[in-house]
Amino acid sequence: MPIEGHDVLRRAIAGQWRHVTAGSVLAAGHQAGEALVPVVIGLVIDEAISSGDAGTLVRWIAVLALVFAGLSLSYRFGSRAAERASEQAAHGLRVQLTERVLAPRGGAETGRLPGELVSVATQDARRVGAVAVALTAGISALTGLVVGGVVLLRVSVPLGLLILLGIPPLLLLAHLLGKPLERRSGAEQERAAHASGVAADLVAGLRVLKGIGAEAAAVARYRRTSRESLAATVRAARAQAWHDGGMLTLTGVFIAAVALVGGRLAAQGDVSVGELVTAVGLAQFLLTPLSVLSWANGEFAQGRASATRIASVLAAPPAVIGGTDAPPQPVRGRIRLSGVRHGALRGLTLDAAPGELLGVVTADPAVAASLLRVLGRAADPEAGTAELDGVPLTALDPAEIRRAVVVAEHDADLFEGSLIGNVTAAAAPGAAGPALAAAAADEVAEALPYGTATVLTERGRSLSGGQRQRVALARALATGAPVLVLHDPTTAVDAATEARIAAGIREVRDGKTTIMVTTSPALLAVTDRVMFLDGGSPVEEGTHTGLVHGNEAYRATVLA
Known part of the structure; x- marks a missing residue:
């Protein structure tokens, strides 16, 4: 069943129902206490001040103090419960998003920059979590309105009916006012996330951009993306302004109507002085719950937009489907590809024997990327089969495959922490x-x-490019995986170090299947066999020395 935005919102709140319920009850108690303050003051006037009874005055002042103590404590602990629900709901969503992005079957990252996913897991998760606070505040505001209406009903039936019957249409109009804000808030978050993703992408590739002199093109791209994000933000801010202005107008008209009716009743003598004070005080009090409802409605609109974005990530179709088995044990490490077509691969047939050190040479980076995706089952072939020890990869669980087949890509990142x-x-x-x-x-x-x-430091930026490559290679070698696929692991090291690494790989991986996708002569020189690909199809295979002497295209590829 597909996940929708309202499902995300409902589950986030339902998962924190204890804190939301506690916060709502306490916040409702706070608003009820606030509504009772003008009532008690009116009673003080009618029963103590008008009669001049000092004892009655002291008793009612004590009651007023208890009301203030109760509403103060309710607000304190209600806010604490609501904030706890908000933070825990947002944290739960971040965990769900992280699990989905890191799921072995992939798919969540398709069509999204890393920065976009970070924005969804931070900003959007925070906005959905904030709905818990908005919900408790909204319930408390409605409680205040109902209590105020009931009290006014006891003071004056017309005033009470005006409030109780006016709340439903007011809420409906508030919901309609929030629709444009919801749409534009979603667009704002989408453009902001895209701008964040582009910025992260440009920062990560800053050295490369400087190396090829593409700074101007990068700046122009980010400026264009930033302007689109700014335009979306302005539209969302305009919608927010219309929403807030519309809600202020509605609440102002509503309060004015209450004040006019109350004033007319007081002028006709239908209410006492104390009741008039109560009515005026309640009319002023009603501004607070109505303002809270306006704010809560805006939070709900933004929360719904963010929930839709979160749902799009959680419901993203997996990159690979099917396959629940584990590889036969022990894993011997035979890799066989037969007529594989995927991406840049065009009918590739490849056979790596158990324990073999196989070199794969291609001048096309797209071919290398496609081969790595198939071997690690990040994608399934469009045609043909890929097998591990005679079992099709499509029949195996991707997580189980990656325990047996470790693919170390060229641009592997290091993590913040110690080198070891x-x-x-x-x-x-x-x-x-x-x-x-x-x-x-x-x-x-x-x-x-x-x-x-x-x-x-983060991504190992405190190291040079060659140092990062060596640490990343050591991490891959340390897995001791039955099958290890390395992609250009030594492009940033000097020739002497590269020769030492080649010998080290040969020694450490002795008896285990290793596939090196590279054009490095030093690495290819220690392989048992080399397969030369052209346009995703095998052209020739043999030893590195034999291919250098016998194939001009191979020689140009590895020695250029």
């Missing part, structure tokens, strides 16, 4: 040390102030 923590995050027992040496990451540790305990 990055390597041991998914390491097999005792594999971290040999992996550090094989990837020449031990030299990186020696150059750092605290060695392997040195804390890295």
